[in-house]
Amino acid sequence: MSSKPQSSGLNNLDPNAKFNLVGNQAVTRRDIYAKVTGQRKYTPDIGPGDIGRSTMWYAGFLVAPHPHARVTSIDVSAAQAAGYVTLVESDLPVGALFGIGARAYPPLVSSEVLYPGQPVAAVAAPTANEVVDALNLIKVEYEQLPYVFDAQEALQASAPQLWPGGNVPGGGVGENGAVTSGTLTLNLGDVDTALANADVVYEDTFGTSIQQHFEIFPRGAVAYWSGGQLTVNASTQFAWAVQQQLAAYFAIPATDVRVSTSLGGYEDGGALGNGLGNKSTGEEYVLAAVLAQKIGAPVKFVHTRLTHARTTTNRWPLSATFRLGAMNDGTLVAIDGIYTANVGGRGGAQGADAVGDFYNAYNCPNMRFYSIPVTTDAYSNGAAMRSVGEEQGHFLMESAIDELAHKLNMDPVQFRLKNMRQAPNPVEPFANLPYTTIAQPQALQEAMQAFGWSNLWKGWGVPSSVNGTKRVGVGMCIQNASKGSPFPPSTSQVQVDPDGTVTVYIGLTDHGAGGNTTFPLIASEALGLTSMANVKLIQSDTMYTTNASVTAGSQSTHNSHSLLYAVEDLKNQWFPIVASKLNANANNLAFGNDTIYDTTNPSNSISFNDAAALLTSSIKGFGVWQIPFNVAYRSTGARFAQVEVDTETAVVHVISHTFALGLGRTIFYKGAIHQMMGGSVMGIGSAFFEELLNDPSQNVTVTPGFPSSGSWLNPNFHDYQIPTIYENPDSANVIPVENIDPTGPFGATGIGENCIIAADISFINALSNALGGYRFHKTPIRIEDVVEAIQWMNSNPNGASSTSSSTTS
């Protein structure tokens, strides 16, 4: 590895090290008592009394039901006459834009609506019940414009122009049709020659659909002003970005803006519900603050399910056309991939992340990728949803790779073992960056064994069992995903009080992943403590903590590495005092088992609490951690699935799932294992049901009481189905693989997004195996797609062998 990992001196990277708390299976979530008793306050639970006020107003959005329209008039007079406070774009500071990604935008529509669900007006009312009444009093007139939902159609010259010069954010399409910028092109080796010389060439196109986080708790915020100072209690994974954007919006210093997740303060800083990448920045944080300023009272905004689904962010649909070349011995020699990302009405220039999956996952000398983001009216904003594109990218990649192995009539596991990037010395090929660690081939081998692949796999298109109309198939895939990127340095603080209380201050939040246990756990381990009973946590509050970047990208455990430096700093302040008491050299002192002891004479020791009592006042250590820039920071694993399909009803059931993931080192054991289970089940939704739908009809007469043509169809839990308790597999076996990452605290890599990435394609590959080797091309695989597969299988009784005749060159 070219970059020498930094060391805090406390970072124990020994793979066989024994720890008190790290990886300890008995450690329980710290917030669990509050959650099982209903005491935990989430953003909607914050009342005026919680923030020391006597009143609170409640706000909501009026959203445009049209995909593309011009706002011709907005009449708020009736709402105002009824005593409600309204906001339209012209009420907002001129030029104050809000947003992330390629496109900054005003938080309310200025003239042109670009997607169904774009906020047009906001209102506030003195009671929550009246918000809907207030919204109903606002009259908006629209002139509907032609719209485009499909990315390929949006690239045609005749398509409605949503982004100047070709609907490609950040760029445009030149006269000859060539895209001028906003795209990504990568080239390695000589793809054309390699394809020409390959024994087998396989070409196909795959795609995904618009999906939405649909976390049970929608996004929201409570905003209030004290003089010129603004406080926003927001359900956000990124308090720091919200603080910066609010400061910029109101043109006030960031120090006058306090943003905290939920109420902030002791152990309540992590109560934002699930985040899944949706809870970053949002227009409601700004609008609640503007309304609060106007009214002079706190304002609470909580999204309705409709506005949550259609106004916040979404997982963008991604499609790819591949040409893959291989030799008869199974060597992968060429990958040619053209990716198109439909990024929605105001999505950024996304799409590159998913391309990175492929060039990282497989070791191939000739690779060429071209990726283009396209603006459409289909939905709001293509952004992170439990990964930034990798979830989609893995479906595309592992569909194509599986089918190539099928064409070669090679065991899919053997194909991966032969071609996947693995130890020793894995390198990201385009920028030539060494990996910090890789769990392959160990993850694949362990998962394969635990699953019992060799007994269950009967060949391409041959189910492992058939019982009447019930067919059981098995399938597998690998995963290799980026783990965020080197953000600005992550910082934290650790304080010790004379009474022995430890307080951890960290700017990262907890969206259910377990950070509020992981962070104090890491600090406690570094302090040599055997229990976290006297360790407090203050998190994700810009007033008390320091910047630790975003709680996303599976990187917060990694970013909490700063805690080891904070403890190091604490040592430098504390050990000289302890040394004089012990008559020892401060440099020889160490933490261990609730003591501080002399490493040259371990019996010369003092208990942690007695050592704290030597302090006359609290001391606080400050830690800074910067992820190295010159390494590839990847999460790797493998999945196996067993899926049953009833050919009479087309009902699919996931029987079992085995998932091995490289965690570097498991820090908070229960949290990690349970996330792996939860993410895998979430992948069942991605594979089989989840798709945010629009009415595709153009310019039809609007039915009174219904939204117009081109509008949303399923922005609710009734019509957008997420997995219920019926869908969870009979058995979910998760295997943490310990592949020490020298850049992580105690060798940890992090987990989060990797729990869902590739889950869907493992189920789909198994379903394909049950149905004669039928290849599915687009997620979600709906029941009608399964029916089609069954019909295909029935008319191709030798399905697998008939399709294994490959295109040979």
Add this chain to the structure above:
Amino acid sequence: MRVQMEINGIRTESNTDATTLLSDFIREEAGLTGTHAGCDTSNCGACTVLLDGRVVKSCTVLAVQAAGRKVTTIEGLGDANDLSPVQYAFWKKHGLQCGFCTPGMIVSAYALLQRNPDPDEEEIRNALAGNLCRCTGYVKIVESVRYAAKLTREGKTPFRAAARRRKEGEIHGPPGESL
């Protein structure tokens, strides 16, 4: 209009609109925010409470319909010092992550065990089918309910809250059995 009901054994009376939902009454008037709201289509189950001992989604009931009746919310399942076996089991087995669905899950599971202390897996799934969770994949939720059933059958209740006095995050978790 004046609406009065008994919530967790406490008489609660308030002036409220005829259109106020029971979920809003519980949250806003009684100030019990453990009953959550995750949707507006009666699908998520985060708002589940007991009305005269029977499971209801409180967003589907008007406050006036609950007038004069007994409501039990998550806050009423254990008393101030004790946890119900279901709460204890969700703690012990980690039947939650973000915790937003948890009050509804626990109330549904509690009602199931009241009427059937020995449910099989299918009965557990049927009882919780109206409660959505986006975090856990339900694996640990099913396990928590099974464990709660076992504790209920063995008469291991209530769980004195040494549980409460023991600080959250202590390595040994709740008292009872060693982990």
